[in-house]
Amino acid sequence: xxxxxxxxxxxxxxxxxxxxxECSQTMGHDxxxxxxxxxxxxxxxxxxxxxxxxTEKGDLSSESTVSRIRTEHFPLTLESARPSHxxxxxxxxxxxxxYYEQFFGPGTRLTVL
Amino acid sequence: xxxxxxxxxxxxxxxxxxxxLNCTYSNSAFQYFMWYRQYSRKGPELLMYTYSSGNKExxxxxxxxxxxxxYISLFIRDSQPSDSATYLCAMSSxxxxxxxxxxxxxxxxxxxx
Numbered sequence: 001x002x003x004x005x006x007x008x009x010x011x012x013x014x015x016x017x018x019x020x021x022e023c024s025q026t027m028g029h030d031x032x033x034x035x036x037x038x039x040x041x042x043x044x045x046x047x048x049x050x051x052x053x054x055t056e057k058g059d060l061s062s063e064s065t066v067s068r069i070r071t072e073h074f075p076l077t078l079e080s081a082r083p084s085h086x087x088x089x090x091x092x093x094x095x096x097x098x099y100y101e102q103f104f105g106p107g108t109r110l111t112v113l
Numbered sequence: 114x115x116x117x118x119x120x121x122x123x124x125x126x127x128x129x130x131x132x133x134l135n136c137t138y139s140n141s142a143f144q145y146f147m148w149y150r151q152y153s154r155k156g157p158e159l160l161m162y163t164y165s166s167g168n169k170e171x172x173x174x175x176x177x178x179x180x181x182x183x184y185i186s187l188f189i190r191d192s193q194p195s196d197s198a199t200y201l202c203a204m205s206s207x208x209x210x211x212x213x214x215x216x217x218x219x220x221x222x223x224x225x226x
Contacts (some may be wrong), residue, residue, distance in 0.1 A: 004156075031212065040121055043157070043201070043216040058213070090156050094212065101147075102214060104156030 002027040006091050006105035013081055014113050021076045021108045023091030032074040033092040033102065036060060043090060049074060050096070081112040116140050119202055119217030128226050132189035136202035136217045139183065143204040143215070146178050148187045151199045151219065160200075161187065192224045 004025040013019055025032065030051040035043040035058075045058030049068040063085070064078050074093075078085055088109050092102040119136045126132055134148075144165055149157035161176040163169045163185075169176045177186040185204075189196055199219040205212055 006156075040218065040221075042115075042117070042218045043203075043214075045213055048213070092156075100212070101159045101162065102212075104149075104158065106156050107154070109154075 004091060004093055004103055004105040006089075006108050008108060009106060010109050010111075012111045012113065015080075015082055017081050017112075019078050019081055019110070021089055021091075021110070023074045023076070023105060024072050025074075025091075025093040025103075025105075026072060027093055027103065028071070029093035029103075030071065030096045031094045031100075032068065033094075034058070034064075034066060034074070034076050035090040035092065036062065037088045037090055037107075039088075047076065081110075083112045086110060086112050114139065115218075116215050117202060117204060117217040120220055121218055123221040123223055125223045125225060126192055128192060128194060128224055130192050130224075132187075132192050132196065132222055132224070134187040134189075134200050134202075134220050134222070136185050137183055138185075138204055138215075140204070140206070140215070141180075141183070142206040142208060144207055145205040146176070146185050147203040147205075147214070148174075148176055149201040149203060149216075151201060153198075157201055189222075192222075194224050194226050196224050197222060 034047040044060035046062040047066040091105040094100040151157040175188040201219040202217040203214040
């Protein structure tokens with residue numbers, strides 16, 4: 001079944017640790033996105049990709065980095081986690097074109113102590 | 114000022130009532146208007162999509178766009194307890210890099226049996 005997956009779903013980690021949030025999709029979509037969402041707040045785009053070897057920064061400045069080596073995989077990395085990184089991170093994908101629905105994964109809720 | 118404004122609620126209604134949700138926006142370039150539903154601890158899922166102005170109906174859901182007033186609405190008829198969720202409006206323009214979506218903060222809806 002075509003879907004979009006995120007792991008881990010929940011992560012509690014100490015300050016200074018390096019973390020990677022995984023996102024994979026089996027929908028064959030070229031475009032992928034990372035959003036950050038604080039409780040009761042808007043989703044803010046932090047990274048997006050048009051396809052393999054393409055990565056762009058979104059509207060919200062983020063200390064995270066992303067890579068797109070394979071079409072289906074779009075991991076997000078924080079080299080040194082801080083309490084200010086505590087948030088929910090949502091991955092999404094869509095087809096390429098003027099407008100196509102963005103399909104969201106279930107999210108990773110990150111807590112940095 | 115935020116580009117998209119949405120009342121956070123919560124909006125509490127009895128089962129069977131009509132739920133009325135709305136968003137206002139400031140960017141006249143927005144042409145694509147969406148409503149997403151987000152259950153707790155889940156990613157958003159697309160409910161309705163409208164291009165430019167007008168109405169669109171899908172089952173119990175009706176979306177309206179008034180570009181002259183920069184105002185969009187979502188109506189849910191015969192509301193059910195399973196409609197209890199956060200509803201997010203989202204918008205995009207043809208010029209938006211990466212088909213970026215701009216989200217409202219979401220309105221939390223509670224339908225009481």
